[in-house]
Amino acid sequence: MLTERMKKWRHVFKLDPNRTLSEKSLEKVCTSGTDAVIVGGTDGITYQNSRDLIERIAEYPVESVQEISAESAVVPGVDGYLIPVVLNSGSLHWVLKAQHRAIRKYGDWIPWEDVAALGYVVLNPESKVGRLTESRTGVGTADLTAYGRLAEHLFRMPALYVEYSGMYGDEGMVRAARRGLKRSRLFYGGGISREDQARAMSREADTVVVGNLVYQNLEAALESVRWVKETESKGVSGDQGIN
């Protein structure tokens, strides 16, 4: 089951089908020791470019999963599918309408054991994903704790994803999200480009996602695997909180 496998993810790369990556670079990413490669992005995502990238990754012994941002781009036969649910979106579309529409269309064929919902809280208002989903980014720490509890206890989501896509985030917000979680995993993604940042977020989160850095500074991106894996997470802290 994907939700079980995700429990072992400490470091993951997110690759964008709409960006170019040489074969040599892709090989380095896939053999870096990362726990999984997520294929997904916000714009210019098509069936063709998603399939091309997924087929290239399939040459390597790394788990690859597709994050579905457009139902038309779903590629059959991937190891798993991540379904984003944007908890702080200003539009119902990104909370349940898009998902409902896709399930209505493809429901009979969905391999549910390889599907996992990710409860996103998008916190960078300038990011493409923040603008597209009209995310309400002006939230505070109490909101993050509440989103954690909402995701875990009401929606039973396997993971909450604190998303700062394109900018390094506020560690206090990630810590606040942690306070709301007992069992669900805490993902962090956004702006990791240096060792201190990778280590700091690795302490707060269970799973650290590195995206842009692959395209900006591949060597640093590869190093991030070690930075994250060497760092001990405070772990699932529960409502008592470890601060």
Ligand code: 1GP
């Ligand atoms: C994006 O959270 C991921 O969805 C990673 O963010 O691209 O800023 O590393 P970056």
